[in-house]
Amino acid sequence: MDSSEPASGVAAMPDDGDASLIRWMLSLTPEARLAVLQGFVDSAAELGNGRGT
Amino acid sequence: MVAAPRFKDALEILAKHRVDLVVVGGVAAVLNGAPIATFDLDVVHARSPDNLDRLAAALTDLEARYRDPGGRNLRPEPAGLAGDGHHLLLTRCGPVDVLGQIGHGRRYEDLLPDSLAISVGSAVVRVLGLSTLIRTKEEAGREKDLAVLGILRQTLQETGEK
Numbered sequence: 694m695d696s697s698e699p700a701s702g703v704a705a706m707p708d709d710g711d712a713s714l715i716r717w718m719l720s721l722t723p724e725a726r727l728a729v730l731q732g733f734v735d736s737a738a739e740l741g742n743g744r745g746t
Numbered sequence: 747m748v749a750a751p752r753f754k755d756a757l758e759i760l761a762k763h764r765v766d767l768v769v770v771g772g773v774a775a776v777l778n779g780a781p782i783a784t785f786d787l788d789v790v791h792a793r794s795p796d797n798l799d800r801l802a803a804a805l806t807d808l809e810a811r812y813r814d815p816g817g818r819n820l821r822p823e824p825a826g827l828a829g830d831g832h833h834l835l836l837t838r839c840g841p842v843d844v845l846g847q848i849g850h851g852r853r854y855e856d857l858l859p860d861s862l863a864i865s866v867g868s869a870v871v872r873v874l875g876l877s878t879l880i881r882t883k884e885e886a887g888r889e890k891d892l893a894v895l896g897i898l899r900q901t902l903q904e905t906g907e908k
Binding site (some may be wrong): 711712714715716717718719721723724726727729730731733734735737738 | 750751752753754772773776777778779780781783784785840864865866867873897900901904905
């Protein structure tokens with residue numbers, strides 16, 4: 694179940710380069726980081742095979 | 747047809763055969779928390795005779811063949827894996843690069859003290875730490891290494907390590 698909340702009242706964040714992305718990756722376990730990479734590779738392969746949406 | 751990378755499966759097979767190695771390159775960067783992409787698994791292996799035999803068995807399990815531009819079907823042999831060179835392979839778990847050394851002549855024994863034990867699936871693998879990974883990429887100095895240095899340094903900074 695999606696437990697997210699609407700972000701009303703939250704201002705857009707300034708461009709921080711890749712810092713927020715790095716912090717998000719660092720918040721994951723190493724195995725979850727590898728799963729992120731695997732997901733990227735799988736998506737790229739699907740696109741290459743013409744199965745992308 | 748070239749098999750797509752399956753990093754966890756490749757690492758589990760190498761671990762199943764008890765191969766002494768250190769994961770380096772892009773997969774090591776990701777396991778350390780750097781948000782980069784890569785399509786191959788790079789490892790530096792110990793070159794003792796016993797480990798070469800275990801590595802060869804793992805590579806047979808992985809159905810490894812050299813990425814030969816001439817299209818020949820060449821499988822790696824223990825004797826060939828004993829040198830300093832790079833063995834660029836295709837396996838049933840995607841591209842795997844088996845490297846005798848990286849950077850300025852850094853072998854397995856040089857990298858092991860700067861590695862971390864990380865659990866991946868059923869395997870526990872040694873992964874090169876981020877600061878040494880950065881140094882080896884600086885030493886290699888190739889375009890593809892230099893291209894990721896910025897994000898690796900930023901990741902190291904975020905971890906608070908030096």
